[in-house]
Amino acid sequence: METPKTKKILISEIELNRARQPRVGMNKDYVSELHASLESGETLPAIKVFSERGVAPFFLSDGWHRLEANLAIGFREVEAEIIIGTAFDAFKNSLGENDSHGLRRTTEDKKRAVSLAFEDEELKGLTDRAIAEICRVGHPFVAKLRPSTGTDSSSAGGTDSTSNGDEPKRKGKDGKSYSGKTNGSKSKKGKSNSKSKAKPEAEILDGNGIVVPAELVGSWNDTQATVMDLQMHAHVLLDKWPEKLFGVQSQRIRESLNTLLRSLDVVLCPECKGAKCKECNKRGIISKRPLLGTGK
Numbered sequence: 001m002e003t004p005k006t007k008k009i010l011i012s013e014i015e016l017n018r019a020r021q022p023r024v025g026m027n028k029d030y031v032s033e034l035h036a037s038l039e040s041g042e043t044l045p046a047i048k049v050f051s052e053r054g055v056a057p058f059f060l061s062d063g064w065h066r067l068e069a070n071l072a073i074g075f076r077e078v079e080a081e082i083i084i085g086t087a088f089d090a091f092k093n094s095l096g097e098n099d100s101h102g103l104r105r106t107t108e109d110k111k112r113a114v115s116l117a118f119e120d121e122e123l124k125g126l127t128d129r130a131i132a133e134i135c136r137v138g139h140p141f142v143a144k145l146r147p148s149t150g151t152d153s154s155s156a157g158g159t160d161s162t163s164n165g166d167e168p169k170r171k172g173k174d175g176k177s178y179s180g181k182t183n184g185s186k187s188k189k190g191k192s193n194s195k196s197k198a199k200p201e202a203e204i205l206d207g208n209g210i211v212v213p214a215e216l217v218g219s220w221n222d223t224q225a226t227v228m229d230l231q232m233h234a235h236v237l238l239d240k241w242p243e244k245l246f247g248v249q250s251q252r253i254r255e256s257l258n259t260l261l262r263s264l265d266v267v268l269c270p271e272c273k274g275a276k277c278k279e280c281n282k283r284g285i286i287s288k289r290p291l292l293g294t295g296k
């Protein structure tokens, strides 16, 4: 494969489809790692976007964490590989991303990718094998997750007939059986999570290094998503109010947006560590810096 051409694009011109993000949630810890790399002057691999004509809008397909790190550090632009294609192409491609690079997908991430495929009008008619290929998982993994509706016509996609009904067959084309776990043989350094069982795969840490309690993970992820969306909107506003047109106004907007951006850093309540106390109004998750009265 040739090396993809990349170029810098404005972050504000990137469209995110949150509802179809194949990750279960953002890993703040990993974002911080990337953030630190950027701070020390390293460059991150280009994110991957699709665009119908090679110009804005760009549809994000791969690189949520890298984009988030770029946002957090305040960059306006990000290095991107631009692929000619539609928003749907971006979505379809995203389902199989991060198999071999970046943050390794968790089993939950893979489940989500497959479920997103089943929710899609165009993809849900495909065979298990075809979906497995798109999502880069074993097809028994897909079979297990296929919603059991009686009216399933697995006509598209050809010769494969191993996947009718509810019984997941475990044979691949080469006769081997697949278990649906990581197909790659490369293993990343360090992490000790290769043996499954026991604890959940991805422990999520907040900005202070405190583990987000399991029952808060859902709202933690929602919060992270909201934060990222607000950051994106702030960038859009900053780019739409050019200094030379709006003068003093523009300066004010810039200041308030910067205040907003600073206050978007959320952590678990330091009092209760997420157990929900009076201090945090029983929310467990709070802004690191309050929006108003940043006196100290």
Ligand SMILES: [Zn+2]
Pocket: 269, 270, 271, 272, 273, 274, 275, 276, 277, 278, 279, 280, 281, 282, 283, 284
């Ligand atoms: Zn609290």
